[in-house]
Amino acid sequence: MTSRVDTSDYARLFLADIPLLDTRAPVEFLAGAFPSAQSLPLMSDEERAAVGTCYKNQGQEAAITLGHELVSGELREQRLASWQQFAEDNPNGYLYCFRGGLRSQLVQQWLAESGVDYPRITGGYKAMRRFLIDTLDTLANEADIILVGGATGTGKTRLINALPRSIDLEGLARHRGSAFGRLLEEQPTQINFENAVAIALLKLSQSKGPVILEDEGQLIGRLALPASLRARMSEAPLVVLEYSIEERVQVVLEDYILDLGERYRRAHGDAGPGVHRERLLGDLERTRKRLGGERHQHIATLMESAFDLQQQTGSAEGHRDWIRPMLADYYDPMYNYQLSKREGRRLCSGDRESLKAFLTERCDAA
Structure with missing residues (x-):
């Protein structure tokens, strides 16, 4: 079997979703990582901190010695076993540390001594992150972006997900982009969001055609759109979804009551409906200032009544009564x-099917 060599071909790693073994400490991984990376650290956060202090006070040689002392014996064997398992499960993968230095070299060495030849990424996390930042800025400026706009409830995300040359920014941000847009999952870190957007743009750049995005504000939940992408989107042409108020009420009912309610039920069992209810009432509270006290109280009362009716009869129809004024x-x-x-x-307006046909034709013509 031919031995694989270390690589600095970052584009290939991200285009192919190559499995990545991240040997940095857990705190580093949580701050920022890549979609295909798995955290299997050489050192714990506490061990890393101790080695860092030793390096600062006594120099590199003493720090290396301390590192070997801290990660030795049974602990060393446990961590080595986890790396061996990763290598066995992901024979096409690579390992890395922060700069492609001592930590990844040591993990690579220990694997080699155990009979596992596993390549590493030169430059490590820092170089890969820099590559993605530069890639995002370049591609955001070069991309032929078309935005999908429309009032709340027109089903913009549904159209986005029906098109091959699109990026679901809200999906990557794990947030639906509205006052009620929080999902059960936590949003990723800002760095992870930016990494995911850059990789999505990189993949679309391998073929010709427009990049189709939803017309977003500066923030999706707590995450900011990358500045270069936001600037490009601000001047991009737009297609607009148009639906009647009742059709939009139906979409909101499906997304925020039926779908989200089922997610809460799966996550929390019998307590799910109560958690769902409290979440939406809490989200509504954040709209009080813009709605005004009287309108806010009216909608809150309608929402409470709708949840009561749903609990008693199983029918979600009562939710239409608060969704309608919330939209209007x-x-x-x-x-x-x-x-x-x-x-x-504005390029054109219409329903999802007509805009899908229009955008598909634009993509095919590229």
């Missing part, structure tokens, strides 16, 4: 204002 009094004024400020030209 809260979301639509904001959307109309934002649309009036857009610089990009």
